[in-house]
Amino acid sequence: DPSSSSTPALTSCDTTVVDQGQKGSVLAVSRGSYSDVELIPGTANPAVAYTDAGSLSLKFSYWNGSGYTTEVVSGDSTGAFVRLAFLSTGIPMVFWTLGVNVKVAIRSAAITSAGTWSAGVIDTGTAPRALEVSVSPLDQVGLIFLTDTAVAGRPKFVYCDTGCTGPASFRAMSPNPYIENTNLVAAQ
DSSP states (O other), X not given: OTTOOOOOOOOOOOOOOSSOOOOSOTTOOOEEEXXXXXXXXXXXXXXXXXXXTTTTEEEXXXXXSSSEEEEEEESXXXXXXXXXXXXXXXXXXXXXXXXXXEEEEEESSOTTSOOOEEEEEEEEOSSOEEEEEEEOTTOOEEEEEESOSSTTOOEEEEEEOSOOOSGGGXXXXXXXXXXXXXXXXXXX
């Protein structure tokens, strides 16, 4: 109310440790070199997907209202370009690259229920990178990435139109899987 002279109550931000790593040690392994954070649909609670070379895995952690819960998504600790997205049902999806592969892991249920992760390759490139993911209100999932950093790289689009329950649900555009069928300039 603009005519009110009272000041609204401010909520302060605070910091919480999600996963404690080793700092200041040359022998320490990388944790979170690649990561992504999103809010859990219908809540103000955060979730994060990240690499953890120390445990040789890709992890998913989320705030359950009283503390963080951490799950192992995959054994791909050297994954890169990690992206996190949620379906409207609250089911999380984690995307990443590993070598020549673009991979996804999809949880079998929303985080309010027990679930397992199903992971697999959804596409390939020479050295895929720069993943970006978007989910429509109808739970259609689109993923764009670059196939390489060299002169032979191209922007590519992979999508899931309906029933995005596992890696087999995704497919490349057809008849041409590239957004633009010309090579990128070197080192884009």
